[in-house]
Amino acid sequence: MRIAAVIVLLAVLLAGLFAPAIAPYDYSRQFRDSPNAPASSQFPMGTDDLGRDRLSRLIYATRISVLLAPAAAFVSVMIALLLSAVTATRRLWVEHSFSALTTLSLSLPWIFLFIILRALLPLNTGAIPSILITFGLMGVAGWAWPGRVFTASIRQMKKSGWLLQARAAGVPPWRIARIWAWPRLRALAAAQFRILIPAYVLSEASLGLLGFGVAEPLPSWGNLLAELQHPARVRDNPWILAPLGLLMLVMIALEALQPSRDSRQLPGAAS
Amino acid sequence: MKFTCALLLTALVLFLVSPAELSAAELHFSLAGDPQTFDALKVSDQRSELIRYLTGGALVRINRVTDKPEPALAQSWKLSDGGRTITFRLRAGLRFSDGSPLTADDVARTFSAALDPKHEAPVGDTFRSQQGDPQVRVISPLEIAIHYPQPKPDIDRLFDSLSIVPATAAPLPASAGPFFVAEYKPGDFVRLARNPNYWKRDAAGKQLPYLDSIRIDIQPNREIELTRFLRGELHLINKLDPENFDRIIKDKPAAARDLGASLDSEILFFNQAPSPSVPVWKHQWFTSAIFRRAVSASIHRDDIARVVFRGHAHPAAGPVSSSNRFWFDAGLKSPPPDPQAAVRDLAKEGFTLRDNVLRDREGHPVEFSLLTTSGSRPREAMAAMVQDDLRKIGVHVNIVTLDSRSLIDRLSNTPKFEACLFGFANVSVDPVQEMNIWLSSRPQHPWWPSEKSPATPWEARVDKLELLQASEPSRAARKKAFDEFQRIVVEQAPILYLVNPDYLVGISTSLKGLQASTSPPQLLWNIDSLSLE
Numbered sequence: 001m002r003i004a005a006v007i008v009l010l011a012v013l014l015a016g017l018f019a020p021a022i023a024p025y026d027y028s029r030q031f032r033d034s035p036n037a038p039a040s041s042q043f044p045m046g047t048d049d050l051g052r053d054r055l056s057r058l059i060y061a062t063r064i065s066v067l068l069a070p071a072a073a074f075v076s077v078m079i080a081l082l083l084s085a086v087t088a089t090r091r092l093w094v095e096h097s098f099s100a101l102t103t104l105s106l107s108l109p110w111i112f113l114f115i116i117l118r119a120l121l122p123l124n125t126g127a128i129p130s131i132l133i134t135f136g137l138m139g140v141a142g143w144a145w146p147g148r149v150f151t152a153s154i155r156q157m158k159k160s161g162w163l164l165q166a167r168a169a170g171v172p173p174w175r176i177a178r179i180w181a182w183p184r185l186r187a188l189a190a191a192q193f194r195i196l197i198p199a200y201v202l203s204e205a206s207l208g209l210l211g212f213g214v215a216e217p218l219p220s221w222g223n224l225l226a227e228l229q230h231p232a233r234v235r236d237n238p239w240i241l242a243p244l245g246l247l248m249l250v251m252i253a254l255e256a257l258q259p260s261r262d263s264r265q266l267p268g269a270a271s
Numbered sequence: 272m273k274f275t276c277a278l279l280l281t282a283l284v285l286f287l288v289s290p291a292e293l294s295a296a297e298l299h300f301s302l303a304g305d306p307q308t309f310d311a312l313k314v315s316d317q318r319s320e321l322i323r324y325l326t327g328g329a330l331v332r333i334n335r336v337t338d339k340p341e342p343a344l345a346q347s348w349k350l351s352d353g354g355r356t357i358t359f360r361l362r363a364g365l366r367f368s369d370g371s372p373l374t375a376d377d378v379a380r381t382f383s384a385a386l387d388p389k390h391e392a393p394v395g396d397t398f399r400s401q402q403g404d405p406q407v408r409v410i411s412p413l414e415i416a417i418h419y420p421q422p423k424p425d426i427d428r429l430f431d432s433l434s435i436v437p438a439t440a441a442p443l444p445a446s447a448g449p450f451f452v453a454e455y456k457p458g459d460f461v462r463l464a465r466n467p468n469y470w471k472r473d474a475a476g477k478q479l480p481y482l483d484s485i486r487i488d489i490q491p492n493r494e495i496e497l498t499r500f501l502r503g504e505l506h507l508i509n510k511l512d513p514e515n516f517d518r519i520i521k522d523k524p525a526a527a528r529d530l531g532a533s534l535d536s537e538i539l540f541f542n543q544a545p546s547p548s549v550p551v552w553k554h555q556w557f558t559s560a561i562f563r564r565a566v567s568a569s570i571h572r573d574d575i576a577r578v579v580f581r582g583h584a585h586p587a588a589g590p591v592s593s594s595n596r597f598w599f600d601a602g603l604k605s606p607p608p609d610p611q612a613a614v615r616d617l618a619k620e621g622f623t624l625r626d627n628v629l630r631d632r633e634g635h636p637v638e639f640s641l642l643t644t645s646g647s648r649p650r651e652a653m654a655a656m657v658q659d660d661l662r663k664i665g666v667h668v669n670i671v672t673l674d675s676r677s678l679i680d681r682l683s684n685t686p687k688f689e690a691c692l693f694g695f696a697n698v699s700v701d702p703v704q705e706m707n708i709w710l711s712s713r714p715q716h717p718w719w720p721s722e723k724s725p726a727t728p729w730e731a732r733v734d735k736l737e738l739l740q741a742s743e744p745s746r747a748a749r750k751k752a753f754d755e756f757q758r759i760v761v762e763q764a765p766i767l768y769l770v771n772p773d774y775l776v777g778i779s780t781s782l783k784g785l786q787a788s789t790s791p792p793q794l795l796w797n798i799d800s801l802s803l804e
Contacts, residue, residue, distance in 0.1 A: 030659050032571075035578045049514075050578060050652055115677065123548075123640040123671050123681075123688060216655045216670045230494075232518050 005256035012250055016063035023056035028217035038237055045239035057219040058242055065201055065221035068135040073196035075139030077146050077189050084150035105144035127218050134207055138200050146192040153188055157181055194254050198247060221247055296482050296803040300507040301490040309444060309452050311434035312385055312392040324792050325463055327434025328447025330359050331427055335788035335796040340427050354422035354744035361413045366468035367437045369445035375415040379407045381435045397429050422744035449480040449799040461487045471799055481802035500777050507794055508777040513581040516775040526777045530787050532585040532594040533774035534697035539767040541690045544719040548687045552635045561620045563764040565613035569664050570657055572605055576770050579652045583775055587768035589761045594789045595700045600757045610664050629665030638667040639689040645672035654692050683720055698791050702753055709737045718765045729763050
């Protein structure tokens with residue numbers, strides 16, 4: 001299973017990296033005599049409303065989404081881990097302050113902040129900087145949920161018997177963190193990472209409506225998935241579901257790469 | 272006894288249910304949002320305007336098919352004093368929906384209120400005159416004269432937009448039109464009921480309207496609206512996008528109607544105002560008519576109509592849609608795409624095309640951002656096609672999509688954009704309604720809002736012609752001035768007109784008496800003559 005997952009992920013990654021060599025056409029080429037064409041030998045997944053080859057666009061979209069959505073998810077998880085680590089101190093006010101910061105971050109109307117920010121950005125911001133800013137912002141803005149999960153886990157650990165035992169035995173804090181705490185948090189972090197990837201792919205599609213994200217004619221999984229808002233199109237050409245299928249495949253592969261239950265035995269778990 | 276009871280019960284059921292069901296004719300359609308007001312004088316949005324039209328009694332109604340003014344509350348009118356005075360004679364026995372009489376005093380009060388700056392009535396702008404406000408004189412309970420300091424063009428037609436309102440204000444006011452607002456649940460529905468005192472009768476002497484009521488659901492989701500129409504829960508669906516229209520063709524072909532080119536236009540324009548957000552060299556490109564015409568000649572309008580609008584649009588020739596038969600200049604044709612000629616013309620202005628990159632005489636690569644509305648697939652698709660077309664003459668276009676509010680903010684006051692792909696939605700066939708776009712001093716002037724004085728001789732001429740067509744009493748003289756204006760606009764290309772999308776609608780086959788028009792309100796202008804089978 002893990003081998004299959006590695007093969008799938010490698011295949012997707014390579015397809016994204018070598019998109020110009022693999023894709024039958026350029027992602028922006030418009031076959032204006034064949035808009036909304038069904039799947040055929042010329043267009044294996046049909047064409048979109050501007051006559052662009054769906055397969056080529058999916059391959060190029062993979063390049064953007066498969067690299068940037070995980071990168072943004074990684075940024076979120078890292079920020080959440082760093083901030084949560086502060087709450088490991090025994091000072092109550094630090095924990096309360098962190099809790100307040102998390103609540104504040106979750107209650108912020110990020111969507112409006114994004115709108116204001118877009119209004120401030122120069123219009124001639126190129127496609128690549130625009131994409132990087134979008135995913136970067138998503139990464140920074142998305143730390144609060146994983147942060148809350150990590151804090152809850154740290155709070156639980158602080159009350160656990162094994163920690164008390166370790167402290168009583170005089171084990172230094174850094175050793176406790178490395179040998180006992182980190183393996184537990186790592187499993188949580190991996191789960192949060194996997195949850196955030198599809199969330200960011202879809203958020204990118206929503207942000208596209210605000211003028212953020214991946215602008216025409218560049219494709220991304222997000223803007224390709226936006227087509228699913230029109231169910232009637234799927235009836236005419238089921239290949240519109242291909243980006244969704246690919247996203248699911250990648251998520252299943254990531255899930256399969258997780259360590260098995262046996263290999264996740266944690267130090268002190270029996271205590 | 273049992274038999275008698277059953278008979279009586281059956282008779283009662285037949286009496287209570289059947290006749291009501293037979294006559295119960297409720298037209299059902301939906302609007303994307305709540306109307307902002309039911310006060311006919313405060314109307315400024317299209318949804319409120321529709322309610323005003325369906326409920327309001329006007330002195331004159333424009334027949335949307337023949338484009339001729341027809342008597343309504345006024346049975347006749349005459350122009351005198353060289354077009355400065357219009358005298359209306361009202362029908363006898365007119366009443367509002369609440370039973371109160373409607374006389375010349377009500378007309379005078381409504382007209383004065385519309386012009387009173389205290390009321391801030393948008394409709395008042397239609398009746399104002401640069402030489403001073405008109406004087407109103409009530410001659411008798413059935414006669415009223417309105418006098419202007421100078422001739423007012425097509426003055427009788429203007430009264431189609433003024434609904435006579437009763438003296439007593441109410442949240443759901445009485446009306447003199449075919450219907451009145453009977454019930455309103457914000458965010459849910461508006462129900463209009465038949466006005467029992469409506470003045471009009473059909474040829475057989477039956478009082479109009481035929482319909483008993485109209486239920487207008489508030490439904491912002493167009494997918495749901497379409498699904499309900501396809502299920503037969505709505506009688507009408509208006510202003511469809513081409514994709515949804517094709518769905519109706521597929522599922523309910525008899526209900527799909529393409530009314531032809533609408534009055535609306537999809538446009539592209541450059542920022543010609545000096546702006547810190549536009550570099551000097553780009554400002555030089557945008558103010559060059561040769562550059563603008565070259566961009567225009569590179570755009571394949573036929574492809575936009577065929578691909579983006581699935582054939583339900585017409586390449587635009589100029590500022591007036593071909594469906595506006597009187598004002599359209601038939602001598603104007605949509606420019607055929609000719610990228611080679613565009614490059615040749617650009618060379619005359621010092622531009623050179625090398626390695627697929629167009630450069631100006633100072634060596635700057637020609638690149639600009641094209642702003643358009645986010646969430647509007649036709650606009651985004653048009654922008655992508657323009658981008659592709661211009662790439663063929665070495666011009667690089669960055670598409671930027673913004674929500675409508677942010678976009679309009681960038682266009683107004685101090686413009687902060689380079690080029691914009693946008694749309695004009697015209698609500699009237701008369702070009703006088705578009706003066707706010709063309710007069711250089713107006714804040715809505717797209718390529719240079721609130722210009723202190725016309726920057727070029729042709730802009731000065733446009734200003735002059737616009738004022739001329741808005742003040743000439745003779746329609747022929749107005750048309751002559753307006754034709755010259757259209758030719759200047761096409762030649763100087765301050766706005767590139769791309770396509771006129773077709774007006775696409777779905778109409779239930781049970782709706783009778785419909786005379787669809789591309790002029791608003793397209794399907795409902797003869798609401799009093801519509802009936803349901």
